Amino acid sequence: MSPLPPLALVSSKRLLTLAIVCAFAQAGTAVAQSPSVQTINLPAQPLAQSLNALARLSHLELAAPQSLAAGKTAPAISGQLSVEQALKHLLAGSDLVARVDGSLIIVQRAAPPPSATPAVHEARGATAPVNALPAVLVTGSKVRRLEASPSKFDQSLREMPQSVSIISQERIEQQALKTLDDLMLQATGITREQLWLNNNYYSRGLQVKDIRYDDGATSVISDRDNNADAAQFEQVSILRGADGLFGAGDAGGVINLRSKRPQDKLDIKATLSLASWNNYRTELDVTGPLNDDRRLKGRAVAVLQDQDHFFKPSHSRRTMLYGALQLDPSPDTSVVLGSSLQRDRQTAFNASLMRYVDGADAQFPRSTTMGAPWGWLERQNITVYASLVQQLAPGWKLNANARHMSGDDKINGAEMEGSINYTTRQSEWWRYADKTEGSTTLLDVNVQGSFDALGQSHDLIVGLDRNSTIKHYKRNWVVYGSGNAFDRTPPPAWDYPPKGWDSSTRNAGTASAVYGSLRLRPVERLALTLGGRKVFDESQSILNQLNNSRNDFSQKNNFVPYVGAVYELSSEWSAYMSRSEIYQSQLNYFASVNGPSLEPATGKNTEIGIKGELLKGRLNASLAFFDIEKEKEAVYQSWNPTGNNAWCCYVATGSKQSRGVDLELNGRLGPSWDLSLGYTFNNNKNRRADDGRFNTLTPKHLLKVWSNHELSEWWRGFSLGWGLTAQSKSYQAGSVQAYNPATGEFDGAWQNFAFTQKAYAIWSLRAAYELSQQWKLALNMNNVLDHSYYSTIGSSAYGNFYGEPRSLMLTLRGHF
Numbered sequence: 133m134s135p136l137p138p139l140a141l142v143s144s145k146r147l148l149t150l151a152i153v154c155a156f157a158q159a160g161t162a163v164a165q166s167p168s169v170q171t172i173n174l175p176a177q178p179l180a181q182s183l184n185a186l187a188r189l190s191h192l193e194l195a196a197p198q199s200l201a202a203g204k205t206a207p208a209i210s211g212q213l214s215v216e217q218a219l220k221h222l223l224a225g226s227d228l229v230a231r232v233d234g235s236l237i238i239v240q241r242a243a244p245p246p247s248a249t250p251a252v253h254e255a256r257g258a259t260a261p262v263n264a265l266p267a268v269l270v271t272g273s274k275v276r277r278l279e280a281s282p283s284k285f286d287q288s289l290r291e292m293p294q295s296v297s298i299i300s301q302e303r304i305e306q307q308a309l310k311t312l313d314d315l316m317l318q319a320t321g322i323t324r325e326q327l328w329l330n331n332n333y334y335s336r337g338l339q340v341k342d343i344r345y346d347d348g349a350t351s352v353i354s355d356r357d358n359n360a361d362a363a364q365f366e367q368v369s370i371l372r373g374a375d376g377l378f379g380a381g382d383a384g385g386v387i388n389l390r391s392k393r394p395q396d397k398l399d400i401k402a403t404l405s406l407a408s409w410n411n412y413r414t415e416l417d418v419t420g421p422l423n424d425d426r427r428l429k430g431r432a433v434a435v436l437q438d439q440d441h442f443f444k445p446s447h448s449r450r451t452m453l454y455g456a457l458q459l460d461p462s463p464d465t466s467v468v469l470g471s472s473l474q475r476d477r478q479t480a481f482n483a484s485l486m487r488y489v490d491g492a493d494a495q496f497p498r499s500t501t502m503g504a505p506w507g508w509l510e511r512q513n514i515t516v517y518a519s520l521v522q523q524l525a526p527g528w529k530l531n532a533n534a535r536h537m538s539g540d541d542k543i544n545g546a547e548m549e550g551s552i553n554y555t556t557r558q559s560e561w562w563r564y565a566d567k568t569e570g571s572t573t574l575l576d577v578n579v580q581g582s583f584d585a586l587g588q589s590h591d592l593i594v595g596l597d598r599n600s601t602i603k604h605y606k607r608n609w610v611v612y613g614s615g616n617a618f619d620r621t622p623p624p625a626w627d628y629p630p631k632g633w634d635s636s637t638r639n640a641g642t643a644s645a646v647y648g649s650l651r652l653r654p655v656e657r658l659a660l661t662l663g664g665r666k667v668f669d670e671s672q673s674i675l676n677q678l679n680n681s682r683n684d685f686s687q688k689n690n691f692v693p694y695v696g697a698v699y700e701l702s703s704e705w706s707a708y709m710s711r712s713e714i715y716q717s718q719l720n721y722f723a724s725v726n727g728p729s730l731e732p733a734t735g736k737n738t739e740i741g742i743k744g745e746l747l748k749g750r751l752n753a754s755l756a757f758f759d760i761e762k763e764k765e766a767v768y769q770s771w772n773p774t775g776n777n778a779w780c781c782y783v784a785t786g787s788k789q790s791r792g793v794d795l796e797l798n799g800r801l802g803p804s805w806d807l808s809l810g811y812t813f814n815n816n817k818n819r820r821a822d823d824g825r826f827n828t829l830t831p832k833h834l835l836k837v838w839s840n841h842e843l844s845e846w847w848r849g850f851s852l853g854w855g856l857t858a859q860s861k862s863y864q865a866g867s868v869q870a871y872n873p874a875t876g877e878f879d880g881a882w883q884n885f886a887f888t889q890k891a892y893a894i895w896s897l898r899a900a901y902e903l904s905q906q907w908k909l910a911l912n913m914n915n916v917l918d919h920s921y922y923s924t925i926g927s928s929a930y931g932n933f934y935g936e937p938r939s940l941m942l943t944l945r946g947h948f
Contacts, residue, residue: 172218173210173396173426175463176523178286182206182222187237189397190215196239196749200228201288205527208463238748241703283371284347284378284531284578285593285649290743293661293696293710295372295756295794297321303808304362306840306853306898308405308912308941310413310437312387313358315368317857318838320796320810322370323830326924326933328484329509329543330355335372336760337790337816337827338384342375345389346519348533349574349597350378353387356511356539363415363435364454364472366392372794373758374712374737376694377649377663378597382716383737383760383790391470391517394429394458395419400948407941411439427460441482442937443501448478464523472515479508483547484924485932486559486617489878491868491885494552494617498920498934502559504622507545514538528581531595538571544628551868551928552617555877561612561623565630570603578647591651593663598644604677606633636677641719644669649694657700661710664693672719672729685719685729705744712737714762721766722780725773730784735762741794751799751807760790767820788826790816804842811835824865828886829925831859840898849902858893864925887932889922894935906948912941 172189174182180201187194192215206222213221219230219237229242289296297320299309309315316322316333322340325332333340333353343357344350362368367390375386398420405413419431435452456470483503487494517535524530543566550560578595608630612623649663667689674683696710714735721730741756765786772780792814801807812834818826840853863886870880895917900910915938923935 169212169214171211172213174206174208174218174222175460175466176208177206177466177521179204179206179222179226180286183237183239185396186215186218186222190237192232192237194237194239196230196237200239200241200749204228205523210463240748284576284595285580285591285651287591287651288745289752289754290706290745291659291698293698293708294375294712294739295321295741295754295758295796296369297372297796297810298367298369298798299808301366302806303838304368305945306806306900306910307838307855307896308910308943309362311358311362312360312368312389315362316358316370316387318808318836318855319368319370320836321372321794321812321814321834323834323862324923325829326484327931328547329481331358333358333384333387334827334830335370335385336383336758336792336812336814337825337830338382338760338762338788340370340384340387341382342385343387343389344378345535345574346391346517346533347388347531347576348517348519348535349576349599350375350386351537351572351574351599351601354539354570354572355541355568356513359476359511360389360513361435361450361452361474363417363433363452364392365389373739373760374714374735376665376692376712376715376737377647378665383714383735383762391456392417392419392431392433392454393468394431394456396421396426396429400946402946402948403943405941405943407439408939409440409442411437411941413437413439422457429458429460431456442499442939443482443934444480444499445505446478446480446482446501446503448476451475466521468517468519470515470517472513474511474513476511477508480505481507481509481545482933483545484926484930485934486549486551486930487887487928487932489551489553489868489928490871491866491887491928498937502548502617502620504546504625506622506625507547508543509545510542512540524579524581527583528579531576531578531580533574533576535574536571537574538569540570541566541568542628543567544626546612546623546626548615548617548620549930553877556614557616557618558614559617561615563608563610563612563623563626565608565626565628565633567606567629567633568603570601570605573600574598586654588653588656590653592649594646594648596644596646598642600642601640603639604637605639606636608634610634633678638675638677639672640675641672642669643667643671643717659698661694661696661698663695664691664713666691667715670717670719683727685727687717687719687729687732689715689717689732701742704746705742707740707742709740710738712739714760716765718766718782718784720779721782723782723784725780730766730782731764733762733765733784733786735760735788747799747801751797751801753798754794754796756794758790758792758794760788762786762788762790785820787819788816789819790814804844806838806840808838809836828863828865831862831891833858833860835859851898851900853898853900855896855898856893858891860891861888862925863888864927864931866927868928885928887925887927889925892919892921894919894921906946908945908947910943910945912943914939914941 174185183194204226209221215232223230227241228239230239299315313331317324321335323334341352342350343353369388370385372385374383401417403415414436416434422428422430433454437450440447452474454472458468460466480503482501485496515537520532522530546561546563548559549562552559576597578593580593582589582591645665645667647665652660670689671686692713692715694712698706698708700706716733718730718732738759739756744753746753764784766782767786769781769783795811797807797809814830816825816827817823835858837856842851866885867882868885869878870883871878872880894915897913897916900908902908918938921935922932924933926932
């Protein structure tokens with residue numbers, strides 16, 4: 133792009149002023165072509181990051197297999213350079229070459245470059261080398277970036293010996309995904325269990341309990357995380373299976389969220405959307421340099437949303453603010469500081485539906501919620517984080533991450549629960565009040581790099597992390613009385629806060645661990661990963677704040693090993709295998725009222741598969757076979773109150789097995805066709821209960837597809853997308869009472885019953901048109917055929933939720 137006008141450059145020194153520049157950006161900065169020589173200032177960093185940054189600066193599309201850049205570090209460059217000159221400097225000393233072909237930057241392997249490489253001009257404004265290649269006139273084009281690695285290790289997807297799915301920023305915008313819950317619904321192999329106030333996610337039949345932000349330490353997913361606004365994240369990835377290396381030894385997987393980072397040129401995005409059920413949303417995303425040498429950069433994101441819902445008369449409102457600063461004091465040092473605030477309020481929140489006493493569907497309208505109209509839910513989340521990347525030596529760096537998250541929930545409401553009597557048509561009204569305050573502090577420090585030995589390059593990472601949580605929890609949950617389920621008259625609104633709480637607890641926990649991984653290449657094309665994790669300090673303290681009784685628990689954890697191997701079959705395909713140990717703490721499950729806690733659940737996650745980087749790295753393909761065994765999991769025995777928020781009573785005898793296949797294609801099939809396709813077959817067994825399925829909400833077959841087609845060749849500026857989510861039947865096992873002829877009621881003997889949702893397919897469509905270089909209009913339609921189905925099946929008493937009916941969303945997006 134052309135250099136910014138002096139006024140715009142000065143204005144960019146304040147984040148708030150950046151938003152004002154939006155009004156002048158179209159006239160002052162809209163550019164059809166980039167100059168042949170431009171100011172380029174990139175620090176020493178991983179090669180993939182430098183190539184991505186250069187592509188963004190030049191408005192070119194990057195075509196490069198991820199494996200080519202993995203493990204390589206680019207030198208710092210600064211000066212007035214053409215794209216080809218910058219590429220030559222970035223790839224100096226590597227076995228890679230690059231060229232500009234039209235709107236593409238193509239990176240590929242080549243013979244080692246000559247030893248005489250022109251010196252990089254470090255001083256800003258230095259002239260280009262005398263023997264530089266001729267300048268290239270670069271035309272504007274959409275940028276296709278290399279996906280960032282979802283691992284703390286610098287490696288490509290093809291180098292990771294486990295299944296990982298990435299949802300890019302492009303796909304988030306195309307499908308108009310607004311929350312983490314929206315993203316998880318689109319992720320390969322993920323099943324959502326919708327609950328009253330939060331949601332659970334399952335991969336391969338096992339719950340995904342862990343979440344990681346910006347390659348830092350891992351924390352347990354909280355009740356509020358599923359509603360986190362997606363506007364603050366630039367990429368979401370999900371690792372399926374046990375992540376034994378980096379702090380998530382459970383078998384379901386890990387959600388990885390990458391926060392939006394400041395960019396080194398002025399960029400403004402404004403979004404206005406209008407959707408079904410009076411859903412109004414505005415977004416503003418502004419980033420750019422804050423000083424003349426562009427070493428200080430900022431980013432600000434704001435969201436305001438106001439909407440009704442398909443379940444009546446619910447209404448919600450959201451405010452989200454996100455900000456980040458990045459300071460690069462030297463080419464070897466980068467510091468990022470960020471913070472976010474999200475506030476949500478919802479009235480008449482969605483309480484689940486019940487069934488008749490014999491399990492029959494009550495056939496409520498899809499707009500039905502069993503919550504009282506006066507009920508409300510308020511949530512606030514505040515996050516502050518900091519990260520440091522310090523280059524220690526060529527190929528070596530220090531990463532440090534700190535994050536503090538605090539939040540509070542306030543809930544006041546009433547809902548109906550309980551099976552519906554055929555004669556009286558009645559169920560039960562319950563009162564619910566809740567107040568939760570909690571915080572989580574995460575720390576992670578690691579050193580990683582590459583070294584040469586025995587004629588090969590090898591990689592090493594060692595690190596230390598710590599997780600500290602505190603939760604204050606108060607609750608009232610009492611029955612109010614009977615009511616007609618089809619003609620609901622709610623009880624009067626309750627005072628909040630109540631005069632007293634039925635339960636009040638404080639739960640504090642800490643865990644510290646050391647981890648390490650060594651990736652060896654004993655021979656060409658083979659990489660062996662050996663590593664593991666050792667938790668050396670884990671404790672939990674539970675205080676009953678009503679009677680001041682306290683329980684303290686700690687345990688010594690074993691070393692959890694990890695082994696993986698990747699063999700490069702060709703320049704495009706690799707075969708892999710991995711074995712991760714499962715290690716899940718069960719400190720919160722008691723064997724008796726006074727403890728002790730159950731010992732950790734253990735097991736193994738074995739995976740073999742093949743991965744490919746096709747079409748010059750634009751398309752990722754993978755096929756995985758997995759076998760998961762989990763032992764000593766908590767099994768419910770009886771209910772006994774403990775006086776705190778520990779669960780009692782359990783025995784560690786659970787034995788589960790999950791086997792199946794994951795198939796995925798993700799990327800760009802051509803210059804105008806984006807495709808994401810994921811299929812999972814899962815067969816899970818509870819070996820303690822006659823090999824029946826331990827997770828019946830996870831279907832045997834699950835298919836998710838999103839495809840977007842640029843049709844400018846036939847209609848300039850027009851694109852069309854479509855999506856599909858299809859699954860085989862799911863069900864929830866339970867019990868109901870048989871019909872008793874003597875009483876004419878269903879009060880006979882208890883018998884097993886399966887509450888079933890038949891197989892279904894949900895289609896979505898998208899049409900978009902570029903009104904100009906700056907403005908695009910898009911229309912998304914979800915559940916095109918308006919199929920009526922249950923997104924989650926519960927029991928006869930509660931837990932049944934309808935899937936969303938057909939909906940429309942019109943989005944106007946501006947990019948300056």
